[in-house]
Amino acid sequence: xxxxxxxxxxxxxxxxxxxxxxxxxxxxxxxxxxxxxxxxxxxxxxxxxxxxxxxxxxxxxxxxxxxxxxxxxxxxxxxxxxxxxxxxxxxxxxxxxxxxxxxxxxxxxxxxxxxxxxxxxxxxxxxxxxxxxxxxxxxxxxxxxxxxxxxxxxxxxxxxxxxxxxxxxxxxxxxxxxxxxxxxxxxxxxxxxxxxxxxxxxxxxxxxxxxxxxxxxxxxxxxxxxxxxxxxxxxxxxxxxxxxxxxxxxxxxxxxxxxxxxxxxxxxxxxxxx
Amino acid sequence: xxxxxxxxxxxxxxxxxxxxxxxxxxxxxxxxxxxxxxxxxxxxxxxxxxxxxxxxxxxxxxxxxxxxxxxxxxxxxxxxxxxxxxxxxxxxxxxxxxxxxxxxxxxxxxxxxxxxxxxxxxxxxxxxxxxxxxxxxxxxxxxxxxxxxxxxxxxxxxxxxxxxxxxxxxxxxxxxxxxxxxxxxxxxxxxxxxxxxxxxxxxxxxxxxxxxxxxxxxxxxxxxxxxxxxxxxxxxxxxxxxxxxxxxxxxxxxxxxxxxxxxxxxxxxxxxxxxxx
Numbered sequence: 001x002x003x004x005x006x007x008x009x010x011x012x013x014x015x016x017x018x019x020x021x022x023x024x025x026x027x028x029x030x031x032x033x034x035x036x037x038x039x040x041x042x043x044x045x046x047x048x049x050x051x052x053x054x055x056x057x058x059x060x061x062x063x064x065x066x067x068x069x070x071x072x073x074x075x076x077x078x079x080x081x082x083x084x085x086x087x088x089x090x091x092x093x094x095x096x097x098x099x100x101x102x103x104x105x106x107x108x109x110x111x112x113x114x115x116x117x118x119x120x121x122x123x124x125x126x127x128x129x130x131x132x133x134x135x136x137x138x139x140x141x142x143x144x145x146x147x148x149x150x151x152x153x154x155x156x157x158x159x160x161x162x163x164x165x166x167x168x169x170x171x172x173x174x175x176x177x178x179x180x181x182x183x184x185x186x187x188x189x190x191x192x193x194x195x196x197x198x199x200x201x202x203x204x205x206x207x208x209x210x211x212x213x214x215x216x217x218x219x220x221x222x223x224x225x226x227x228x229x230x231x232x233x234x235x236x237x238x239x240x241x242x243x244x245x246x247x248x249x250x251x252x253x254x255x256x257x258x259x260x261x262x263x264x265x266x267x268x269x270x271x272x273x274x
Numbered sequence: 275x276x277x278x279x280x281x282x283x284x285x286x287x288x289x290x291x292x293x294x295x296x297x298x299x300x301x302x303x304x305x306x307x308x309x310x311x312x313x314x315x316x317x318x319x320x321x322x323x324x325x326x327x328x329x330x331x332x333x334x335x336x337x338x339x340x341x342x343x344x345x346x347x348x349x350x351x352x353x354x355x356x357x358x359x360x361x362x363x364x365x366x367x368x369x370x371x372x373x374x375x376x377x378x379x380x381x382x383x384x385x386x387x388x389x390x391x392x393x394x395x396x397x398x399x400x401x402x403x404x405x406x407x408x409x410x411x412x413x414x415x416x417x418x419x420x421x422x423x424x425x426x427x428x429x430x431x432x433x434x435x436x437x438x439x440x441x442x443x444x445x446x447x448x449x450x451x452x453x454x455x456x457x458x459x460x461x462x463x464x465x466x467x468x469x470x471x472x473x474x475x476x477x478x479x480x481x482x483x484x485x486x487x488x489x490x491x492x493x494x495x496x497x498x499x500x501x502x503x504x505x506x507x508x509x510x511x512x513x514x515x516x517x518x519x520x521x522x523x524x525x526x527x528x529x530x531x532x533x534x535x536x537x538x539x540x541x542x543x544x545x546x547x548x549x550x551x
Contacts, residue, residue: 109481111501111509116519119529121480121500129454129461129486149438149450149481149500156451170447170478176440178505181362195357195443204356206444253459256451257416260409263445265353 004188006197007173009165010144011107014219016226017076018045018060018103021143024226025233026051029058034085041082043074043106044154046089048098052234057093059086059154060103063144076145077110080123083153087127090134099237102140102154107172109150124153131156132252135245139236141229142166142198142207143218148175158252159236160206162198163229164213168206169196205262208236292317292336301325303495317536326493326536328473331382331399334432338395338540339386346384348417353409357443365441368403377402380435381411383418385427389544391551394422397432398479406439407478412449415483419456423463428547431469433484436502437477450482457486466550468543471498471521471530489546490530491539492521498529 001009009015022029026049033040045062048055061078064070086102093100109120128149131138140157146168162168171179173191178184195201198210211232218225240248292314301308303325313320317337318327329337335344359365380403383396396415398405422429438446460467469487471480473496480500484490492498499519506512517523521533534542 109500111506113506113510113512113514113518116499116501116506117527119527121498122485122529124481124500125450125454125483125485128451128482129458132455132458148447149478152447152450153481168444170438170440170443175505178508179436180440184508189361190440193357193359193361194440201444204443204445206448253455256448256455259448259452260353260413260445263353263356263409265351265409265413267351 003192003197006165007167007191009217009219010167012217012219013065015144016218016222017065018058018062018105018143020222021103021226021229022047022049022058022060024223025049025230026056026058032089034088035081036088037081037084039079039081041079041085042072043076043078043110044082044085046085048092051101055096055098057089057098057100058103059089059100060143061106061154063105074110076106077108078106078150078153079110079115080118080120083123083127086154087130090130093136094134097136099136099241100134100138100157101233101237102138102157104140104142104146104151104154104168105144105166106147106150106154107145108147108175109153111175124149127153128156132249132256135248137237137240137243137248138252139233139240141211141233142168143229145172147172156252156256158240158248158255159208161209161211161232161236162201162207163211163218163225164198165217166198167196168198168201169194206259291341293332295327295329295333297327319536324494324535326473326495328400328434330377330401331397334397335382335384335386335395337536338388338397338430338432338543340388340390343386344384344395345386346382348383348414349378351379351410351413353442355441356445357441359441368441372402379410379414380405380408380439381414383414388430388540388547391544391547392427393547394418394427394429395432396429398434400434400436400474403439403441405433405435405479406437407435407446407449407453407482408439408442409445409449411439412452415453416456419453419460423456423459423465426463426465428466428468428551429460430543431467431483431487432472433469433475433479434472435475435477435479435484437479437481447478450478453483454486457483461486461488466547468546470539471524472496474498476500476502485529488550491542492524492530492533494521494533494535496521498524
């Protein structure tokens with residue numbers, strides 16, 4: 001498969017979205033709404049469900065399948081209110097000691113005037129910083145598109161995994177082409193340069209595992225895809241449940257602080273540098 | 275700000291000592307003919323219209339640090355082209371050429387004093403691949419913040435950045451998390467963090483450390499935002515009003531505490547340091 005074919009698979013309109021997974025792995029899921037400041041962001045679903053016998057907070061970018069639904073979900077592109085809703089639910093999880101699952105599937109945060117007017121940069125900045133303070137286990141999974149700061153704003157976790165045909169990138173191929181070439185039609189070349197496929201991201205040390213998808217990709221078999229994701233999420237979550245809050249926070253800090261330690265750098269980057 | 279008068283007298287305006295920068299013959303703000311010595315003495319702010327010229331890291335260090343106090347750290351840190359990025363330009367060559375030109379990555383950091391008070395200073399350099407947040411930039415920022423947090427030394431940031439560096443892929447994106455984790459440590463340690471946003475500050479830099487200061491100070495006329503205007507227009511076909519994403523716009527939308535002329539920055543920082551330590 002070419003890199004661009006993988007990008008298209010990651011964005012396939014029949015690919016399972018967050019709610020397709022959440023309803024399968026936590027059938028009693030209750031969706032909760034609103035950032036308690038001004039609005040609810042439908043591009044992010046948030047709520048609680050019973051997962052392997054434990055109340056768990058689920059967060060996930062949500063795309064729509066019909067045109068009406070896509071517009072309502074804003075193609076999975078969050079506004080500032082979405083990041084504030086996510087943090088509100090993270091604090092809910094912290095209060096009750098619930099673990100958190102975050103499913104990532106977004107081209108990026110919403111690139112529009114309204115998001116800018118309401119402080120999208122600060123909302124993402126604050127979310128990224130706050131995740132490091134949340135004292136409960138967090139496992140994130142990239143299930144489709146992991147685009148830019150909009151994805152990372154939901155991706156600070158103790159473990160991060162990726163589905164086989166998902167992508168994770170500093171910017172969408174279109175945005176990268178627009179920045180580097182000043183021409184967003186160079187998206188295929190940008191995608192090839194960015195090393196955004198799951199195998200490449202794993203090799204860089206940015207995710208812990210790539211979860212294989214069923215024959216014909218996740219789009220072909222929602223149940224099997226959900227089962228594989230559920231098994232991997234749970235396997236990564238289990239050891240985290242044994243850690244106390246300070247161990248978790250230190251581990252999360254170190255995970256991102258030294259995330260580039262596989263890179264050939266001089267002098268070598270890694271823990272315990274003067 | 276009358277409260278600053280005392281400091282303005284105490285703290286020497288360091289404009290006379292600033293390194294020379296390349297200037298157009300006429301001010302892009304008002305068209306007046308520019309005279310280097312006059313402009314340099316005025317911190318590279320047009321005396322006629324107040325246009326703030328973009329400054330490199332070396333000029334910012336001279337502007338903020340007390341003379342002779344700058345101790346740069348980790349200037350030798352380097353990373354290499356990890357994605358084999360070749361088009362439209364080989365990334366490794368771009369970086370090597372900039373290093374040869376005397377620039378040293380998109381962020382430089384170190385310790386110095388400001389009005390005699392010890393601080394950590396980090397400054398972006400827009401001349402180095404658009405001041406983009408790279409692995410080296412993130413590493414220098416995180417190391418400095420960790421040391422500032424443990425020593426209790428106030429941290430001052432000058433940003434001028436297009437965001438995360440595309441040519442370093444997802445590891446450039448990860449720098450947002452790496453740096454913000456360290457910003458959290460500064461805040462948890464009760465260490466003052468003053469962030470100065472200059473033209474332009476966008477993307478991953480705005481969406482990480484630049485807007486997380488205890489006090490955010492923007493330069494007049496600076497463009498500050500997450501998504502750049504070109505991408506917003508391409509994505510949404512929106513007409514953006516004049517002044518969209520300006521420092522003044524960000525002040526009106528609650529993102530920065532003040533819009534402050536560069537000539538008043540040093541006295542203000544000195545006063546803020548005194549108030550917070």
